[in-house]
Amino acid sequence: MKAKLKVIEGHLMTGISYILPVIIGASLIVGLAKLVGLGFGVSDLNAYKDAGGILHGAYLMEQVGWTGIGLMNVLLAGFIAYSIADKSGLAAGFIGGALASSTNAGFIGAVIAGFFAGYVALLVKRKIQIQGSAAGLVPLLILPLITVGLTGLLMSVLLGGPLGALNTALIEWIKGMVADGTSTLALALILGAMIGFDLGGPVNKSAWMAGNALFLSGVYLPAILVNIAIVIPPLGYGLATLIRKRNFSPTFREAGRGGLVMGIIGITEGAIPFTLVNPLKLIPLNVVACAAGSGVAALLGVHDIMPPIGGLYGFFSVGNWWAYLIGALTGALVIGIGANLLVNFSEKKEPQKPEHDQKQKEEDDFDLVLEG
Incomplete structure (x- = not known):
């Protein structure tokens, strides 16, 4: 099965x-x-x-x-x-x-x-x-x-x-959640957690596709929340290497610089080499960080003004752009601090590239959703 x-x-x-x-x-x-x-x-x-x-x-x-x-x-x-x-x-x-x-x-x-x-x-x-x-x-x-x-x-x-x-009912339900502040927070937490769970895997891509599907119907906020969550893991681990350099081997410090770049442009997979060091501790951390980042942005009133663009630089395509940045940086700080407290990256094996087939390698979370 x-x-x-x-x-x-x-x-x-x-x-x-x-x-x-x-x-x-x-x-x-x-x-x-x-x-x-x-x-x-x-x-x-x-x-x-x-x-x-x-x-x-x-x-x-x-x-x-x-x-x-x-x-x-x-x-x-x-x-x-x-x-x-x-x-x-x-x-x-x-x-x-x-x-x-x-x-x-x-x-x-x-x-x-x-x-x-x-x-x-x-x-x-x-x-x-x-x-x-x-x-x-x-x-x-x-x-x-x-x-x-x-x-x-x-x-x-x-x-x-x-x-x-069914699709029409789902869209109307999501629109209702977007219109209700409390439900918007719940939506942000769910989508953020899904993005952080498997970093480019099926759960992550399900959240990304949900954002894109709603985007086609003119509902842009879920895509914005997904875009925020996508930048958090790679940005967070890159930040972690700057916060406490001695906790990371030279190879991981180099990977951290790459993670910062991947976070800025919106490629969640940049966090995979770090997460593989101790998945039992770091997957929950990723989930909490992404949910927190999207949730903070929702609480601060991030909203759409045009079809959103992914990556950290996508802040210019949303309303209350500062909420977008604060949400992303909040989630990144959760990982930046939490990863250093939970795992010693200087004693672990060097980061390995996850094995994917060639087709799956072509995937990424350049989200814009339009998202990841």
Whole structure:
């Protein structure tokens, strides 16, 4: 059972790794367009859709970014299917992802469509074998017909409506939490703890994807909270090497400098070499620190003013930017002080790079969510 779950996790992580560059690039484009507008005192560029000049150009740039962001479900489903069945799963996966968007089934629908399309394609490849000159009919005609047809039936007839209703209810529930200060704190603590738990693993990526899925629906605060948590672990361990240098071997001190850089740009995996020294003590520390950082930012009233950008420098894309920075630095200090109290890094083995397959290495938490 564990082996099967590991395989499923691998396919999901592969799908996420392929969409990261698209989401990050598109989010940066939207953010830059918004900044141009704000520079002219304009918060809504839609008013310049038919105008001329710089603001019209900013509007067009913003639309380019939103077009890229809108591909998230399509690409996620397509590349999950690709991970399972190689090229044979792409067509049905992409179409299933598009149907997840059009039926408002969202991220959950895209994941289901991707796995369904991939495993159907794999089954067809294994079970339908034609020999001779007609062998080319399988990949070009029979396989696309069956996979696209069944995936389309699943998403448009069977699951589209129920998943759309579920997704809408979930979004409304999250919006209600965002509007309620107490619930916002709970949301911050949960998302922060998930980010800190496994540093780029499935729990971390689930929180990241939740932020991105809500981002597509115009709910930006969860993405901001995720972005804050993402910078904390690498920044915290980098800070720890500065607070008490003699507690770290030369190799760890060097890794700490890298951690500071990774924290600034938002790559949670920069904390993994430190966490591996004593996971039983440091994983709980990471969870507490990330939850505390996101929670402090929420209490101080961090809020959205545009699609948020990840990394420590993403503070300029949020309201109450100082709350963003205070939250991130609070979490980093929890790790910076706590790691020195809990573990002696000078007597442990040198940091090792965690073993991941090549596809999973491509993942990171350059969050912007749009997040990690």
